[in-house]
Amino acid sequence: MHTIFVYGTLKQGQPNYHIMTDPKLGKALFKGRGWTVDKYPLVIAEKGNIPFLLEVPGTGHRIAGEIYSVDDQMLQFLDEFESCPDMYQRTVKRIEILEWEGKDDSPEERPAANTIECFVYSTTSYKPEWLSLTYHDCYDSYGTHGLHYIDHQN
Numbered sequence: 001m002h003t004i005f006v007y008g009t010l011k012q013g014q015p016n017y018h019i020m021t022d023p024k025l026g027k028a029l030f031k032g033r034g035w036t037v038d039k040y041p042l043v044i045a046e047k048g049n050i051p052f053l054l055e056v057p058g059t060g061h062r063i064a065g066e067i068y069s070v071d072d073q074m075l076q077f078l079d080e081f082e083s084c085p086d087m088y089q090r091t092v093k094r095i096e097i098l099e100w101e102g103k104d105d106s107p108e109e110r111p112a113a114n115t116i117e118c119f120v121y122s123t124t125s126y127k128p129e130w131l132s133l134t135y136h137d138c139y140d141s142y143g144t145h146g147l148h149y150i151d152h153q154n
Contacts, residue, residue, distance in 0.1 A: 001027075002075050005034065005095050005118035007042065007065035008051035008139045010078075015141050015149045019081065026074025031067040032101050035137075037094040037115060038062070040122065043133040049147040051139040053122040054130060055089070061137035067095060067118060078121070088121040095120075 009016035012030070020028040040053050041060035053063060070078070082088040095118045134145070141149040 001029075001069045001071055003031070003116060003118045004068050004070055004075070004078070005036075005065050005093065005120045006068065007053060007063050007120075009141060009149050011066050011139070014139075015151060016081075019077075020068065025077045027071040028074050029069045030101060031069055032097055033064070033099045034067055034095040034097045034116070035062045035064045036120075037096050041131065041133075042136045042139060043130050044136065044139070044145065044147045045126070045130050045133060048150040049141070050149065051136075052088075052126060052130065053120065054126050055091070055122045055124045056131070059131075060135040062096075064098075064138040065095075067097070067116065075119075082121045084121065087125060088123050089125075090119050090121055092117050093120045093122075 006020075008014065010020055011017060019025060020030075038057045039060045039062055041056055042051060042053050042063050044050065045052055054060075079090060082090070084090050094115050096115050136145070
């Protein structure tokens with residue numbers, strides 16, 4: 001199993017959360033909530049109002065999101081869904097755990113500290129003008145920013 005951190009449309013209550021709960025795509029177990037140890041710019045860009053975590057550590061905010069344990073099949077699907085490595089790149093980042101719900105975890109699965117290493121989809125493939133967009137600390141497609149996610153795949 002792999003540990004991933006999602007901060008955008010894959011979170012609970014967001015437009016693509018159904019992916020995380022579709023057993024045909026693989027297994028994804030919600031483990032908890034956290035935020036990035038480092039600050040990053042999280043912007044909403046492109047025609048679809050897509051959330052992008054820009055690979056510019058030290059700029060922006062600590063980003064809030066959800067931690068999941070996923071199997072190989074789900075990780076492969078998420079790589080394809082996130083257009084990895086072209087649009088997003090999957091990298092390891094340190095996440096501070098705010099809340100852990102993996103109550104059935106074995107002792108080996110429980111984080112020993114209040115931080116955990118997770119795969120995160122961020123991007124180095126962004127337009128320079130994205131750095132001048134508003135930086136968010138928590139993505140919500142239905143937020144007051146008015147930039148609702150538009151799914152172009154349907």
